[in-house]
Amino acid sequence: MDAPHRIDSPNYDPRPIDVRFLVLHYTAVDRVRTLEIFTDPARKAAAHLVVDVDGTIYECVPCWEGTALRGWHAGVSRWRDGQTLWEGLNDWSIGVELVNFNGNLFPFSEAQYAALEAIVAHLRRCYPALDDANAVLGHEQIAGFRGKADPGWRFDWPHFFAACYPGQIAPSRPPACPATLRDALASLAEFAPVEPDAANAFWERVSLLTETAVALAHGDDL
Numbered sequence: 001m002d003a004p005h006r007i008d009s010p011n012y013d014p015r016p017i018d019v020r021f022l023v024l025h026y027t028a029v030d031r032v033r034t035l036e037i038f039t040d041p042a043r044k045a046a047a048h049l050v051v052d053v054d055g056t057i058y059e060c061v062p063c064w065e066g067t068a069l070r071g072w073h074a075g076v077s078r079w080r081d082g083q084t085l086w087e088g089l090n091d092w093s094i095g096v097e098l099v100n101f102n103g104n105l106f107p108f109s110e111a112q113y114a115a116l117e118a119i120v121a122h123l124r125r126c127y128p129a130l131d132d133a134n135a136v137l138g139h140e141q142i143a144g145f146r147g148k149a150d151p152g153w154r155f156d157w158p159h160f161f162a163a164c165y166p167g168q169i170a171p172s173r174p175p176a177c178p179a180t181l182r183d184a185l186a187s188l189a190e191f192a193p194v195e196p197d198a199a200n201a202f203w204e205r206v207s208l209l210t211e212t213a214v215a216l217a218h219g220d221d222l
């Protein structure tokens, strides 16, 4: 496949990491706003890759050429893998953001699943740990305790694992957002503005409010 479109972001540490995991997110804003945030030094956030709704891939933090630098996408996070407790997943993972206003409400596109398939196939050649389906996590699995709820209910993990890891047992990736909260959020969708700036502001706020509620639901985890 073609190399991703390269975006110059200041939001990463220019040191290589030992890649053990791939972490999936949704953006909560559109592609234009996502790339604005990921290139704004004040926001201190950037994932390695962004996948637009049409499947176009952008590289904001280097990883594609085989040396992944330390992106700022996971934040305070932990993952228990057997006896090993991994903490601070920015040190151990490549982050992929899927453009979607809210992955607990809106489906991801087939073009995004196809792009993910291409991304996984490419990255596995560079980072052998990613040969194992268990290496793919959602942000909500590693930071649900502080309210992260992405990629969310609408991300089709069985579809993703079947396409990217045929023959491997699909790991369980339960959503962090309680179903009652998801249903309450769905009732907000009819009030969402259409104009892009207003829609971005609306859904970014919904996402922040959701984090507060999900953190309360998961405060005792781990």
Ligand SMILES: [Zn+2]
Binding pocket: 024, 025, 026, 073, 139, 148, 150
């Ligand atoms: Zn995230």
